[in-house]
Amino acid sequence: MSVIKYSRQREAIKEYLMHTTEHPTADTIYMNIRKTFPNISLGTVYRNLNLLVDQGEIIKLRCEDGCDRFDGKTDEHYHFACKRCGKVMDLEMESIEHINKIAGAGFKGRIDGNVTFFYGLCPDCCTEDE
Amino acid sequence: MSVIKYSRQREAIKEYLMHTTEHPTADTIYMNIRKTFPNISLGTVYRNLNLLVDQGEIIKLRCEDGCDRFDGKTDEHYHFACKRCGKVMDLEMESIEHINKIAGAGFKGRIDGNVTFFYGLCPDCCTEDE
DNA sequence: TTTGATGCAAATGTTTTGCATGCAA
DNA sequence: TTGCATGCAAAACATTTGCATCAAA
Numbered sequence: 001m002s003v004i005k006y007s008r009q010r011e012a013i014k015e016y017l018m019h020t021t022e023h024p025t026a027d028t029i030y031m032n033i034r035k036t037f038p039n040i041s042l043g044t045v046y047r048n049l050n051l052l053v054d055q056g057e058i059i060k061l062r063c064e065d066g067c068d069r070f071d072g073k074t075d076e077h078y079h080f081a082c083k084r085c086g087k088v089m090d091l092e093m094e095s096i097e098h099i100n101k102i103a104g105a106g107f108k109g110r111i112d113g114n115v116t117f118f119y120g121l122c123p124d125c126c127t128e129d130e
Numbered sequence: 131m132s133v134i135k136y137s138r139q140r141e142a143i144k145e146y147l148m149h150t151t152e153h154p155t156a157d158t159i160y161m162n163i164r165k166t167f168p169n170i171s172l173g174t175v176y177r178n179l180n181l182l183v184d185q186g187e188i189i190k191l192r193c194e195d196g197c198d199r200f201d202g203k204t205d206e207h208y209h210f211a212c213k214r215c216g217k218v219m220d221l222e223m224e225s226i227e228h229i230n231k232i233a234g235a236g237f238k239g240r241i242d243g244n245v246t247f248f249y250g251l252c253p254d255c256c257t258e259d260e
Numbered sequence: 261t262t263t264g265a266t267g268c269a270a271a272t273g274t275t276t277t278g279c280a281t282g283c284a285a
Numbered sequence: 286t287t288g289c290a291t292g293c294a295a296a297a298c299a300t301t302t303g304c305a306t307c308a309a310a
Contacts, residue, residue: 002288002289003285003288003289004289004290005283005284005285005288005289005290006284006285006290007283007284007289007290007291009290009291010290025274026274026275027274039291039292040291040292041291041292041293041294042274042275043275043276043277043291043292043293043294044290044291044292046274046275046276047276047277047290047291048290050275050276062192062193062194062196063192064192064245066192066273066274066299066300067273067274067275068274068275078233080233080237080239080241082239083242091233091237092236092237093232093233093235093236093237094232094235096226096229096232096233099226099229099246100248102223102224102226103208103210103221103223103226103248105223105224106222106223107210107221107222107223107253108253108256109210109212109250109251109252109253109254109255109256110250110251110256111210111248111249111250112213112249112250112251113248113249113250114246114247114248114249115194115246115247115249116229116244116245116246116247117244117245117246118230118233118241118243118244119241119242119243119244119245120239120240120241120242120243121239121240121242122239123237123238123239124239125239126238126239126240132263132264133263133264133310134264134265135263135264135265135308135309135310136265136309136310137264137265137266137308137309139265139266140265155299156299156300157299169266169267170266170267171266171267171268171269172299172300173266173267173268173269173300173301173302174265174266174267176299176300176301177265177266177301177302178265180300180301196274196275196298196299197298197299197300198299198300
């Protein structure tokens with residue numbers, strides 16, 4: 001098994017994800033990191049994102065719109081996607097991990113967890129409706 | 131707005147999805163429909179799948195493994211994905227739609243629903259572990 | 261007939277990968 | 286010095302689309 005060496009690019013990606021709540025796509029991350037590392041390549045961004053996901057330092061979100069988004073917040077929380085503007089946000093809500101028990105009730109396998117995505121209209125799009 | 135005409139290919143796709151619980155990918159559906167329509171093209175399969183999704187006759191599942199899967203069962207139910215073999219199955223369980231209220235409690239927007247995917251080990255992979 | 265559906269192939273968009281070079285240890 | 290990480294470009298992959306032709310209504 002190979003050792004993981006420090007890299008400024010990876011550090012910058014991690015740093016960027018720690019300080020945004022936007023749940024950016026790989027391409028958005030690429031555009032932003034380029035401000036600091038103009039020569040960084042998309043391939044490097046992808047390689048580092050996958051590495052960070054494997055290490056559990058960031059989370060990969062499989063969105064409805066097809067492409068992946070990344071989240072630097074790794075503690076248990078839930079996401080919301082706006083059906084109108086596509087924005088993805090964190091939800092401040094109490095735990096719903098009890099649904100794992102509900103799901104496991106009549107199931108012969110083992111339930112380890114769940115991925116839950118809520119959808120509807122975000123606060124901004126909701127206001128526009130009035 | 132254009133009228134939707136009958137097509138034997140679309141009917142075959144719908145029929146196939148109605149009688150499988152495998153949650154096949156577009157490519158798997160293509161391979162199967164080719165047994166009946168050897169000349170059908172992948173493009174046609176995709177076009178019809180999207181059409182059926184728009185009509186609410188089937189459901190599209192965005193899976194962890196990246197590609198989409200399709201489900202002919204359209205009533206409210208939840209899915210499970212095996213982390214080991216990748217199999218996707220339906221879960222027989224009571225409704226958890228109350229989580230929409232929990233999610234909406236401190237949220238300024240509007241919650242219309244949720245997409246929930248459970249994961250862990252399927253019954254088959256679970257048994258192998260013993 | 262008219263117009264939507266098809267088959268085919270080319271195009272698209274996202275993500276991965278091979279390889280020579282650069283940089284961390 | 287060793288070998289992982291990078292930049293670049295090509296490849297891989299799932300999905301969509303343009304167009305001439307076919308078939309439903």
